[in-house]
Structure formats: C-alpha cells, structure tokens
Amino acid sequence: MTDPELIEGILKCERTAFQYLVIRYQRGVIKTAFHFLGNMEDAEDLSQEIFLEIIRSIHTFRNSSTLETWIYRITVNRSLNQLKKNKRRGFLIRLESIIGFSGNHSIPEPYANETSLGQEEKENKKMLHDAINKLPENQRIAFVLHKFDDQAYKQVAEIMNLSLAAVESLIHRAKSNLHTQLIAHFPEYKKN
Amino acid sequence: MEDSHFQKRLDEIIALEKAAEPNPFQATKILQRIESEFLTPKTSGFPVWTRIFQPIAISLALIAGVLIGSFAARTGNNRNDIEVAKTKNLQSLRTSLFISEITDENNILNFNK
The missing domain is CATH 1.10.10.10 (Winged helix-like DNA-binding domain superfamily/Winged helix DNA-binding domain)
Structure with a gap:
C-alpha cells in the first residue's frame, strides 16, 4: 500500500488502512516515545493517543514531507508534551508530599519496571x-x-x-x- | 583516548536502551482503540436538539401540572358551594312543606337494630 492509498483509506475509515498504518508504524512510534519518556508503559499508552491523533488529523497532511516524517513529528510533539505533563504531575506530587496530602499516586521512575x-x-x-x-x-x-x-x-x-x-x-x-x-x-x- | 573510551561506554548504554522492545500485543490494543473510536457506531441516542428540548419539555409539563392542580382546587371549591346551595334549597323546601325536621335514615336504621 502506498502512502497516498493509505491516506485515502484512512480518510474513508477503512479497517484495512487502519491495520496497515498501525502495523507499519507502531514499533517506531512506541520506541521514539520510549526514548523520550524513558518508560515503556507510558510510551505504549501514549502510542494509542498518537495513532488517534494521526487518524483525526490526516486530512491536514500536506505532501510537503513524507507520511513517515509527519508521523514522527506528531510522535515527538506528543512525547515532549507528555514529558512536560509528567514533570508538572511530579512537581504536584512532591508538593503534596511536603504538605502532607500524599496519596498512593506516583510518577514511575524511568526504567524502574525493566526487570x-x-x-x-x-x-x-x-x-x-x-x-x-x-x-x-x-x-x-x-x-x-x-x-x-x-x-x-x-x-x-x-x-x-x-x-x-x-x-x-x-x-x-x-x-x-x-x-x-x-x-x-x-x-x-x-x-x- | 579517555574520550573514545567514554564514547564507547555511552554507546553501550544507548545500545541497551535501543534493545528495549514494546509489548508484541500493543498493535492489537491500538487497533481495538481505533475501532472503538472510528468504526463502532456511537450509541449516544439523543441528538443535540433533544438534549436542548428535553429540559424545556419537562419544565412545561411541571407548569402545566401546577396550573391543572390549581384549576382542580378551584373546581373543588365550587363543588362545596353547590353543596351549600343544595342544603339551602332543602331548608327552604322543608319550610314550605311544613316539615319540622328531615329524618336521618341512618339513625332510623340504628334505632331499628
């Protein structure tokens, strides 16, 4: 399936186009997100949001770059946003623990779950x-x-x-x- | 020399990071999410206009209920007036026919027992 065919399929909400998109790009998307976030579970969760965004905004794709480049751009932006969110959340959790309202929630440490x-x-x-x-x-x-x-x-x-x-x-x-x-x-x- | 050793160490750490692989079933999870978002028909029944007109309809029904209630109350009062008028008529009838007292049938029945 070529890029234009894939884009057309996604625009028509074709199941095969969605499958092709995910199979072709999911590994790259997850690994890039992981390299920014340092946590595989976070990266996998984020990858779902990234693919939804790709499908929702595919109509804005202009052929000024390749589809792969465009997908990487979205992945990088979403990963950096997630990193900022994690930092804010981490700051709030630290603040709560200082004040004494600390609950059970916490930001996973990078690589903590790599057994x-x-x-x-x-x-x-x-x-x-x-x-x-x-x-x-x-x-x-x-x-x-x-x-x-x-x-x-x-x-x-x-x-x-x-x-x-x-x-x-x-x-x-x-x-x-x-x-x-x-x-x-x-x-x-x-x-x- | 130290720099090249350091670079080698850095490359080793990067290689470790690059070796991490995502969950092999993640593609299925992503596809399920996509299907639920884009391929499953939405079942949220009520269109926008229904959501706007529903509270209006309920309010109107409540107002109508109050109005009907007050109308019914007024009609009930009228019925009492009719009862009073009926009693008055009976009194005048009794007077004109020279009946001293209207007999209470229930009392008679009790008396007979």
Missing part, C-alpha cells in the same frame, strides 16, 4: 535519560532521533524542519553537553 536489567545498567540508563532531559529541547530531539532512532541527519532535519547544518550543529552540541554532564558520573574517564 531484565541489572542494577548498574538501570542506573546508567537513568543517568543518561536524566542527562538527555537536561539538554535544550532542540538538542534533545535531534540527539534522540539520530542516536536512538537511527534517523539520518537528513531525516532529522526534515522532522525538525531545520537545515542539515543546523541538525549537525545541534547533535554536536548535544554530545558535548552530555559529555560534560556524564563525565562527572564516570570519574575513570576524567582527563587529568
């Missing part, structure tokens, strides 16, 4: 996730898409609507910032 990982691996991943979240938004998006989702510079540039040079510069600065942040946790790599 297959050892303690050190979990800590390393959390450290990297925290460091990435401290990067400026543009650097974070470029770095995650390129390093985690294996998107080429050109694709990252299309998703972010930036020039190739700008993306290269963002990724370079992101690496440098991450190096500065993470080197503190790995003293063995510190230059004397």
Whole structure:
C-alpha cells in the first residue's frame, strides 16, 4: 500500500488502512516515545493517543514531507508534551508530599519496571535519560532521533524542519553537553 | 583516548536502551482503540436538539401540572358551594312543606337494630 492509498483509506475509515498504518508504524512510534519518556508503559499508552491523533488529523497532511516524517513529528510533539505533563504531575506530587496530602499516586521512575536489567545498567540508563532531559529541547530531539532512532541527519532535519547544518550543529552540541554532564558520573574517564 | 573510551561506554548504554522492545500485543490494543473510536457506531441516542428540548419539555409539563392542580382546587371549591346551595334549597323546601325536621335514615336504621 502506498502512502497516498493509505491516506485515502484512512480518510474513508477503512479497517484495512487502519491495520496497515498501525502495523507499519507502531514499533517506531512506541520506541521514539520510549526514548523520550524513558518508560515503556507510558510510551505504549501514549502510542494509542498518537495513532488517534494521526487518524483525526490526516486530512491536514500536506505532501510537503513524507507520511513517515509527519508521523514522527506528531510522535515527538506528543512525547515532549507528555514529558512536560509528567514533570508538572511530579512537581504536584512532591508538593503534596511536603504538605502532607500524599496519596498512593506516583510518577514511575524511568526504567524502574525493566526487570531484565541489572542494577548498574538501570542506573546508567537513568543517568543518561536524566542527562538527555537536561539538554535544550532542540538538542534533545535531534540527539534522540539520530542516536536512538537511527534517523539520518537528513531525516532529522526534515522532522525538525531545520537545515542539515543546523541538525549537525545541534547533535554536536548535544554530545558535548552530555559529555560534560556524564563525565562527572564516570570519574575513570576524567582527563587529568 | 579517555574520550573514545567514554564514547564507547555511552554507546553501550544507548545500545541497551535501543534493545528495549514494546509489548508484541500493543498493535492489537491500538487497533481495538481505533475501532472503538472510528468504526463502532456511537450509541449516544439523543441528538443535540433533544438534549436542548428535553429540559424545556419537562419544565412545561411541571407548569402545566401546577396550573391543572390549581384549576382542580378551584373546581373543588365550587363543588362545596353547590353543596351549600343544595342544603339551602332543602331548608327552604322543608319550610314550605311544613316539615319540622328531615329524618336521618341512618339513625332510623340504628334505632331499628
């Protein structure tokens, strides 16, 4: 099924088009959301909302980019919004616990439910996730898409609507910032 | 040298992160959600105009009920007036026929027992 056929099918609310859309893009969407959120359950829940948004707003898709790029854009935006919501919720929960109204609700720690990982691996991943979240938004998006989702510079540039040079510069600065942040946790790599 | 070691370590952590795979049944969950949103006919019965006119209709019914009630009450009062008029007529009839007292049939029956 080509992109135009898929779009036409979605516009007509055809079951096969929905199935094709989900099967083709769900893994990429969930993994990208996971790389931003650091929690697979959150990413899976968010993926449902992302697909609903894709279907609802497919009529706004213009052929200025590929469908895949457009889907990635939606995924990145929704993931960043979710991250902001989580931060706000986390702040409120901390505030409640300070005041003394703390209930049973909590924001899951990134990688807390990955039982297959050892303690050190979990800590390393959390450290990297925290460091990435401290990067400026543009650097974070470029770095995650390129390093985690294996998107080429050109694709990252299309998703972010930036020039190739700008993306290269963002990724370079992101690496440098991450190096500065993470080197503190790995003293063995510190230059004397 | 340290930088390349550090980069290698960083790449190892990234590789770990990339190895995480989503739930294999997630596609089914997403499709179910899509079907419930876009393919299942909505059963929310009442169209918009019904939702607007329903409270109006109920209010009108209540007002009508109050009006009917007050009308019925007034008619009931009239019936009492008729009863009074009937009694007055009987009194005048009794006077004109020189009947001293109208016999209470119930009392007679009790008396006979």
